[in-house]
Amino acid sequence: MTVPAARLSSFYLFYYAALGAFTPYWSLFLTARGMSVTAISVMMGLWYATRVVAPSTWTSLAAASPKPIRLLRLGCVLTLLSFMAFLLPLPQPWMYPAMVVFCFFYNAVMPQFESITLTHLGSDSHRYGLIRVWGSLGFIAIVTLFGWLIEGDDGSSRAGMLPWLMLPLFVLLVLSAFGNQYARSLDRRSDDASGFWQIVRRPAVLAFFLAAFMEQLSFGPYYTFFSVYMDHHGYRTSLLGLLWTVGVVFEVGVFFTIGRFFRRHDASWMLLIALSSSCLRWAVTALFPQNLPVMLVAQTAHALGFAAFFAAAMQMLATYFPGRLNGHGQGLLYGFSSGVGGVLGALIAGQLWTIDNGRTAFLAASGFALVGALLCFFALNLPLIRARRATAQG
Template sequence: MTVSVRDRVPVVRLSSFYLFYYAALGAFTPYWSLFLSSRGMSVTAISVMMSLWYATRVVAPSSWTTLAGASSRPIVWLRAGCLLTLLTFAVFLLPLPHVWMYPAMVAFCFFYNAVMPQFESITLTHLGNDSHRYGLIRVWGSLGFIAVVTLFGWLLEREDGSSRAGQLPWMMLPLFALMLVSALNNRYARDISRSSADGQGFWQVVRRPAVLVFFLAAFMEQLSFGPYYTFFSVYMDHHGYRTSMLGVLWTVGVVFEVGVFFTIGRFFRRYDASWMLLIALLSSTVRWSVTALYPQNLPVMLVVQSLHALGFAAFFAAAMQMLATYFPGRLNGHAQGLFYGFSSGLGGVLGALIAGQLWGIDQGRTAFLVGSGFAGIGAVLCFFALSLPLLRARAAAA
């Protein structure tokens, strides 16, 4: 009897890795800047520290996927990366002087950023032609993010409203241990041994105009997120929000994100993924403008935070769908490394550094407005180079 792809996909094992990886990210992204602040670091120093998170994304994903692709046992690299993530993060349990915080951050971020692109490729080897089902597995990462953001928001807040952010490393360490356990229980679906033609074929695909625009649009989207990922908690704290409310604000968008991941497969069965990429870029353009102009209006901020479901979840699902289309089979691992390294890596580090430079002008307003402009540029590129040609092709065929 033939076993279908649906039956062969180890959904629980794959979902568990997303769950623990993004649960840890749910502690890191909203609260790590508060932890650094509790260690006495200035806003400028925090922006540099957080930029290291993105800087390592420039080199870690591509180097790790290359090493895995050249290995006879690529899964070993995933497991080694998770173990090294756990060990390097444990260093933050020590009372490090500020000067030693920087190399510790580089080491931890390198290994933490290295593993997810490889795991995305592992997931897609299991899904095969059913890549539209990606959201049903990836959604568990969103659920883990929601749970940790909400829980840690309450746990880190003292009765007097002050923060226990100094305890954050102790609270995050078990999440990285569970991520390692999941990595030990996962594997590729089939042989992905490296072909000598892979490198040449990969760069031939990258040089296609539509693919180049896709990567550039993704870069602009990640660039626009610089103020948010680096300073949103500090921004909201400056406008009088308590730590528990910060957790709510971070969670709102991810709650809607869950709905997107559950339903977006239907969209991809009817429409090209580039349309969803365009929608995501437009939503970020609106989101950062409103965040800049109305930060003290809680109802407005709750509504605009829900756009995270489009700016992040829909964007990411569309990107994975487009990567699966542009780079099938063994080429996908290389593509994941380039996608994470260029968009999230280079885009993220420049976004964080630009936000740090603009922050002193008016405590964040200008930084978020500039972020809105970056997303708008990405939307223009996406429409004219990806979406509009589809409209013309459909009109010509009609």
């Protein structure tokens, strides 16, 4: 079966292009709307809070639907419509419900689309990176372009125009959704739910989700306040775009080459490498924020902490949750690990931020990643080492 790589790639391209505007610059937009640091941490916490319920809700609806592709298209249309609320001069109290509705639908669609991609790839899941890389390319292009567009001639920020700049990206996302579909019909079984939870209760699978949770928890200060942190240390908006972009540039290289790694090694080893790199990255970010060369090197670790981690997670989900169960696995990964981990990460970052303008928050993030790395090693990698030794001795 031929994989429709262009159509699949287009969805990642536009989804992550919009995220390339949202993640680095949304906090600046909220600042332009007059929100405090505490209010911004709550707003960004809502982004992650909807991940707790949106992915699992949407993937469950898709799994029960005779035509699940309609759920993807509906979710994208509702993402566009709800985002248009930010084009209006909403009073601050109304910003919160607008954020909840928009984030719910925006977070709902990607887990379902990941499942769509994997139905096309089948046993060739190692090719995932070659399709997902277009998301990284879209992210790079928009981060760089918008960094220049929202920076005024005098170096001031024009982040208030951000929603108007993002609107065409969501229109293109809707068009891409209508151009995609599942590769094949997936059998619906009455025992899907019970079989799914039996898999989740396996020690290795639980360890995987907990390690993913700790990784997302460690990203809390970065996704919520990194632009504010760099702005505090005197970085211009265009330079912020460079810092966000450099890691994603290396991320592209990871997606192009990581398939070779998965053909030779278990994905859990890449999970360990990713968690270890995040531990080091957040420590460096906490200790050397004013050293631009050091920060540029630290940002390259995003290629491991995000891209390699995500690719490894997709490999492990494809192994743990085959067929129709994969959608449920995607929902749990996004809901628990990204959702709950993201909410707590944003809220903890907001509480720690006032201590010393971010240093303690990033040191805590380093500690979270370290816990995840230790969990990954002892629960996933060490059993592999022991099994290999037992096989060699036998």
